[in-house]
Amino acid sequence: MLNTELHHATEACVASVRGAKEYDAFMKAQTAFQNDPELRAIRKRFSDRSSELQTKQSTGTLTQEEINELRALQSSLNTHAVTARYIHARRRMVATLQECNRALSQELEFDFASAAAPPSCCG
Amino acid sequence: MTHENQRETNNPTVSLSEVGKKLGVAIVATAEYQEFTEAERRYQDDGHARQLLGQYQEARQTVQLMQQLRSDATQEARRLEDLQKTLESNQTLTRYIDTQEKLIALLRELNELISERLNLDFAGLTKPKTGCCG
Numbered sequence: 001m002l003n004t005e006l007h008h009a010t011e012a013c014v015a016s017v018r019g020a021k022e023y024d025a026f027m028k029a030q031t032a033f034q035n036d037p038e039l040r041a042i043r044k045r046f047s048d049r050s051s052e053l054q055t056k057q058s059t060g061t062l063t064q065e066e067i068n069e070l071r072a073l074q075s076s077l078n079t080h081a082v083t084a085r086y087i088h089a090r091r092r093m094v095a096t097l098q099e100c101n102r103a104l105s106q107e108l109e110f111d112f113a114s115a116a117a118p119p120s121c122c123g
Numbered sequence: 124m125t126h127e128n129q130r131e132t133n134n135p136t137v138s139l140s141e142v143g144k145k146l147g148v149a150i151v152a153t154a155e156y157q158e159f160t161e162a163e164r165r166y167q168d169d170g171h172a173r174q175l176l177g178q179y180q181e182a183r184q185t186v187q188l189m190q191q192l193r194s195d196a197t198q199e200a201r202r203l204e205d206l207q208k209t210l211e212s213n214q215t216l217t218r219y220i221d222t223q224e225k226l227i228a229l230l231r232e233l234n235e236l237i238s239e240r241l242n243l244d245f246a247g248l249t250k251p252k253t254g255c256c257g
Contacts, residue, residue: 002232009142009149010233014240016142023241094248100143101249107147108156113250115227116234 013100022089022096029082029089036082046073146233155229159222165215172215179206 002010017023033039049070056062077083105112150156166172182203189196210216234246 006149009146010236013142013146014237016138017241097249100139103140103143104147107144107151113246116230117246117250
């Protein structure tokens with residue numbers, strides 16, 4: 001249970017991040033990345049072809065041409081303008097959050113994010 | 124408000140550092156943080172406790188490694204158990220571990236709240252990459 005002061009400081013931090021232009025740009029880019037009809041279609045084609053080709057691989061009938069086709073689909077996902085905008089916005093957003101984390105960690109004398117992150121595969 | 128202050132308030136970068144600092148100050152003021160730093164100071168001053176924890180961690184890693192390699196770890200596991208019992212009877216160490224767990228629980232709660240409100244994983248996105256997970 002957080003005390004009142006901590007709650008207020010947390011709310012101020014949240015409000016400040018939400019007010020940052022990097023947060024707004026990231027949220028818009030993320031929505032576009034998730035909902036862009038062209039990207040969704042490529043993602044679906046990639047996912048469908050990937051499943052089909054896994055089956056072919058297990059039966060030893062996968063061809064080089066099919067591997068190239070899947071790679072081309074992956075590449076069109078990664079190089080799509082909406083994806084590029086999303087990656088750029090995400091990078092800027094992370095840099096903004098890191099600035100906040102740095103200021104916070106300086107007070108604590110240890111890295112807040114490392115201590116507060118949920119346990120990962122690294123323990 | 125001066126012109127300079129006005130400009131700083133409107134600059135989200137400056138403002139974010141400021142709110143981050145304020146949140147840090149609020150955490151430092153909590154009982155969890157104060158109790159942990161006191162327990163950590165006692166631990167750092169206690170050579171025996173540091174040695175004991177070092178031995179315990181080393182033995183635990185050895186047992187894990189032996190188990191991964193499917194070697195017989197019976198003897199080492201017994202040593203680990205003995206070290207665990209000694210560790211549990213050491214007040215400096217139990218206090219250090221207990222206060223550390225409580226502080227981490229508080230920090231995780233804070234992170235969950237921030238992440239939920241921002242709709243993203245704050246600590247996960249900002250923590251330094253260790254590289255062990257690829």
